[in-house]
Amino acid sequence: MSKSKHVVPNSKGGWSVRSAGASRAARTFDSQSEAVAYARDAARANHSELYIHRRDGTISDRRSYGRDPFPPKG
Amino acid sequence: MFHKSVFINCPFDEKYIELLRPLLFTVLYLDMVPRIALERLDAGEARFSKIVELIGACKYGIHDLSRAKAEKRDEYYRMNMPFELGLDIGAKLFGQVQLSGKITLILEEERYRHQATISDLSNADIAVHGNEPEEVVKAVRDWLSHAANLRADGPSAIWGAFIEFMAHNYDALKQRGYSDKDIERLPIPELIENMSIWTAARRP
Numbered sequence: 001m002s003k004s005k006h007v008v009p010n011s012k013g014g015w016s017v018r019s020a021g022a023s024r025a026a027r028t029f030d031s032q033s034e035a036v037a038y039a040r041d042a043a044r045a046n047h048s049e050l051y052i053h054r055r056d057g058t059i060s061d062r063r064s065y066g067r068d069p070f071p072p073k074g
Numbered sequence: 075m076f077h078k079s080v081f082i083n084c085p086f087d088e089k090y091i092e093l094l095r096p097l098l099f100t101v102l103y104l105d106m107v108p109r110i111a112l113e114r115l116d117a118g119e120a121r122f123s124k125i126v127e128l129i130g131a132c133k134y135g136i137h138d139l140s141r142a143k144a145e146k147r148d149e150y151y152r153m154n155m156p157f158e159l160g161l162d163i164g165a166k167l168f169g170q171v172q173l174s175g176k177i178t179l180i181l182e183e184e185r186y187r188h189q190a191t192i193s194d195l196s197n198a199d200i201a202v203h204g205n206e207p208e209e210v211v212k213a214v215r216d217w218l219s220h221a222a223n224l225r226a227d228g229p230s231a232i233w234g235a236f237i238e239f240m241a242h243n244y245d246a247l248k249q250r251g252y253s254d255k256d257i258e259r260l261p262i263p264e265l266i267e268n269m270s271i272w273t274a275a276r277r278p
Contacts, residue, residue, distance in 0.1 A: 056092035
């Protein structure tokens with residue numbers, strides 16, 4: 001969980017990418033697909049998990065690029 | 075415990091859970107204790123008695139009036155939230171000495187909307203969340219940090235922690251056989267317990 005990446009919609013209509021433990025978003029993007037692509041590459045590089053959140057923080061998708069009990073989707 | 079307890083007066087409907095989760099999390103993150111009528115699932119307990127007990131046990135009160143307005147023609151106005159706000163203010167004015175130190179925050183969806191319905195409250199602390207979960211974190215953090223004299227982390231850090239908690243909680247519940255629907259409908263007492271454990275484990 002320590003290096004997990006989180007894609008979250010922000011209140012300005014864009015999408016933020018956050019790293020676990022960071023006090024602010026690392027990057028923001030106009031579209032969800034751009035944010036997911038950036039976060040996916042970072043999760044792959046770190047062998048960590050990627051979570052895509054809804055506006056209220058709930059999880060809409062989870063992908064694992066690490067060695068945890070959850071296999072990656074797709 | 076009185077000085078760390080926060081009474082939360084809000085709607086208990088499926089839609090409001092989107093705002094209630096970050097609200098509860100922010101209070102727990104700040105090492106305070108949220109008190110809410112849904113904290114105990116005891117159908118035999120009289121709701122009014124429970125509310126009165128909670129108000130008497132909490133120095134702080136957060137009252138969300140954003141759902142008090144009727145949304146459709148012929149729909150009734152939702153009076154529970156304004157009624158409980160009145161009880162809380164009444165406890166401060168007429169209750170025992172300890173209750174005179176009670177501090178209240180009113181949450182609204184839009185700025186100045188409360189003035190159309192409860193103009194007597196023009197001097198109360200009021201914050202606007204615009205129905206945005208992230209804005210709830212900021213409103214509650216900013217108010218509680220000042221009211222309780224905390225040196226609280228910034229709103230963005232708390233929102234980030236909430237996002238991490240939601241991911242952690244999702245994984246933990248999935249491993250215990252919960253479906254996505256089960257997780258979304260997690261009973262409030264379990265949600266509070268999970269948030270309490272997670273925030274306590276990360277507190278310095």
